[in-house]
Amino acid sequence: MSASRLPLSYYAATASDASQHAPLEGALDCDVCVVGGGFTGVSTALHLIERGFDVVLLEAEQLGFGASGRNGGQIVNSYSRDMDVIEARYGAETARALGSMAFEGNRIIRERITRYAIDCDLKEGNLFAACTERQWQGLKDHRALWARYGHSELELLGRDAYRREVGSKRYTGVLIDHSGGHLHPLNLLLGQVRAFEAQGGRVFEGSPVISVTPGEPACVRTERGEVRASKVVLAGNAYMSGLLPDMERRSMPASTQIITTEPLTDAQARALLPTDRAVEDCNYLLDYYRLTADQRLLYGGGVSYGGQDPDSIEGAIRPKLLTTFPELSDVRIDYAWSGNFLLTLNRLPQFGRVEASVYYAQGYSGHGVTCSHLAGCLVAEALAGDGSRFDAFAGIAHRRLPGGRTFSVPLSALGAWYYQLRDRLGW
Incomplete structure (x- = not known):
């Protein structure tokens, strides 16, 4: 089984690296196994390997297959819900914590580009x-x-x-x-992957994860292999199914x-x-x-x-x-x-842990380019022993979608129709 090709897009047609990685076969041991080869997963993996962790990165399809390789390419600051809403709903302390990080993802992207000389058409x-x-x-x-x-x-x-x-x-x-x-988001991603591999990181494409078992070590299984790791990071976002069932009911x-x-x-x-x-x-x-x-x-x-x-x-x-x-x-x-x-229902990202060994970050609600790079930094900080900034996000409660995903789709479409009407009428 080889990794599937990227969906046809301007980004795929102008990608800086067309090479593919083999699927995982057999058993591996590492410090951290990252599941998902988009911005969140790659940012996390790169931050971790810079800190000296032994990291394995698994991607079900091809690196950049999801939103990270298909988005509008805009570096937009803050979150999908802005600071006034965060303060009103979650209090001044949470607003201060998130506000102190609201413009950091932008800086992380530029630091990555400069440090690793990534050619991604930054404007x-x-x-x-x-x-x-x-x-x-x-x-x-x-x-x-x-x-x-x-x-x-x-x-x-x-x-x-x-x-x-x-x-x-x-x-x-x-x-x-x-x-x-x-910028060109896919080339930004691929440049960070090259930096990760140059420092000893291991990457496997075409390796969809079947199960994740928390523990010491945690075990991540694919069709033809498994990774035993002290920690696991789930970073599949909209393209990950079945591994975080509770969060799926909330996004x-x-x-x-x-x-x-x-x-x-x-x-x-x-x-x-x-x-x-x-x-x-x-x-x-x-x-x-x-x-x-x-x-x-x-x-x-x-x-x-x-x-x-x-x-x-x-x-x-x-x-x-x-x-x-x-x-x-x-x-x-x-x-x-x-x-x-x-x-997500509150338009804020979902950060958290499953038991002590499995971390996740997802649900940027349209602000993923900057926020995913922030997420990678915060996950790496937490795994290195300082989870204070990660926990500022992890402490935000996420309600379940009304009626689950089946009924939330038409309800969301109805709500969107209402707001679109407001836009047209200038309300």
């Missing part, structure tokens, strides 16, 4: 675009909120000024985060779709995004877009609850692109794909 800056006057006021509040937690690299541009950033008439203003950015896969145009001319690219920053709007079902290194417009949006794709990805996303940039009506779409992320 600086991202911005949030308001489609209504209500959203514009929300951006002003957002800037003040982040300033309370020490983040000041923000700039507001109103209706008369934002067009220097975005060549679309649909917005009322934008908030620029100068510390954000965008749900959701898919988002992306299209990428043919390469644009210099003039076209400058007209759309003059400063080459990434953009996401402020709608509940938001659109997000950016230019790639070869000047394609990568445009995503929409959410399908339960992880099901629309009949036509291009048919679902192209109208959104044309609402923003009607001048691209004749542009060719070269790539169209989707991928699942894991959604």
